[in-house]
Amino acid sequence: MTSGPKAAAGRARRLARVALACGALALLAVLAMVGLRGAWVLLVALAGLAAAAAGAWWTVARRGLVRVLGGALVLVAVGSVLTFFVSSGLWVPACSALLLWGTALVCADRALRLTRPVADLLVRVSPRPKRAVLIMNPRSGGGKVGRFDLVARAEALGAEVIVLDTGTTQDVAAIARRAVADGADLLGVAGGDGTQALVAGVAAEHDLPFLVVCAGTRNHFAMDLGLDRTDPARCLDALVHGVELRVDLGTVAGRAFVNTVSFGAYAEIVQSPAYRDAKAGTALDALPELLAGESGALITADADGVRLTEPQALLISNNPYDTRDRLGAGRRPRLDTGQLGVLGIRLQNAAQAAAVALGGQSAGLTELTARDVVVTSAEPEIPVAVDGESLVLPVPVRCGLRPGALRVRVPRDRPGSVPTGLLRNWRRLGALAR
Incomplete structure (x- = not known):
């Protein structure tokens, strides 16, 4: 050692x-x-x-x-x-x-x-890319691209950097496809989960390695890959000293997602133009009618034959989150299970809310896994939040998964990697302490 x-x-x-x-x-x-x-x-x-x-x-x-x-x-x-x-x-x-x-x-x-x-995900050694193209969003994460000098650092390692023009609306997927047509053998993104997903879909489409630079606000995908979210520049080490992981890629209405797809209350709230500047106030103003079913589109979901009738909120994730473990709450232990995580919420009274707060079983929560989820509504279109991006999609909306479709290039040393199967194992801690 x-x-x-x-x-x-x-x-x-x-x-x-x-x-x-x-x-x-x-x-x-x-x-x-x-x-x-x-x-x-x-x-x-x-x-x-x-x-x-x-x-x-x-x-x-x-x-x-x-x-x-x-x-x-x-x-x-x-x-x-x-x-x-x-x-x-x-x-x-x-x-x-x-x-x-x-x-x-x-x-x-x-x-x-x-x-x-070592074997938390299948790791494969791959050659250093000859023409890596990184797309960077300078506004993402409050300006992390500039704060961590990511453009100069990436170029010093031989990568070509495309900095998005935040003054206009740009088609990030089209930019990635042009890069592939020009000979890129690796695609990467410095930005949030929404931008990551758009380019990840293009990378998977052409079976190219994909590099995640966690320059967004939260970057759940980067966290579950084990990347150091406190220092996005460390992600660039993968350009020189990297390995590949094969992970699943979620799809919603033919569009890729790396983290979550939300339906119901949250998706309705983020549609409001006031949400960006007044999140709490906008949510409090909209929630009473949304929770009572008096506004917004009523949805129904079918998850591999299990029917969820009119959930107030529905969360579909690219691999299931661990919601039971206090050590791993808010994380996905694996990204290669070949399963979608499904969480449906329908709270009708204060007693159910209290049961959820106490961590007990509640009839208001439905948690399961599925390979295919179809969301329908009486409305022709419904709001959907895809990796934090607000969209409106025609029904039915189908969510699926492409197992092992995404080749993610990561640094050999991933200090934030989550151990598989150990999140609830205090005996492991005992053995480690000894």
Whole structure:
């Protein structure tokens, strides 16, 4: 082993020990509270969370006096729980338990990522590209292209860079196809997931390697590939010292997507011209009618024969997200399962909202996987958000998956890579700590 892997293994071992120690201390703090005041201490905390969730539901789903009362309930519930812990002298162990548990999760996540298995995705060594073409959006991510000097760095590594003109509307897919016609043997994008998807579709169409430079705001696709989102310039290492991964590529109405396709409330809200400048206000103004089915298109989805009737929100993802694991929440453990993730939400009352907030089973949530999802509506067209891009598509809208269709070129060292199958395995942390 080189000094780099040795150092990483040492950091992972220390982080695993810290995670286990903090987790054990958090448990002891909870047991101390139970010992001092009994098990009803936990019931008070859960009741406060349930009341706050119910108040939050009334705040977003109702108008007028009920919305005001819902907001007041959130404040009263949170304030009452805090007052209880302070007056009973339990605020120190309660805060300690929360802080210790949060530290345990952060350290455990980092330790597992530092010791990712080699075969989390099929890695193939490929030759260095002779004519790499990178398309860069200078406005993406608040100007990360300029802030990290990505144009000069890419050109220094031999890549041809096309900087988008943000003053006009440009067809990014057409630009990528022209680059292929001119002899490009690799296509790459410095931008958000929406731009990534457009060029990824062209790369898959011509079976060319695709390079992700995480210069967007969130870049979920880059995160699930294990790329370092804090330093987009590190993605350029793949031009010289890179390997290839074969991952799946989602399709919606014939258009590629790398992350998610949203239908229902979110897709309706982002259609508003006011959403960009006032996201919270626009959402609160639209949600009561959307959740009640009084505005927006009512949709129905068929996921491999499973029918979802009039969900308020429907999320289709390119491979399923791990929604159960607190270490991996908001991530996809794999990008090569050949399955779409399907999450349907239909909350009809505050009790269902509280159940969701408490992490329990709720009739308002439907979670499954499928190879094919067809969304229909009585309306001829429905709003759809594709990787954050707002579109209007004719029904029926078909979502599918092309297994292994995308060749992604990544750096050999991916510091953010997520370990497969280890997100819920605390025994792995124990072995690592030893």
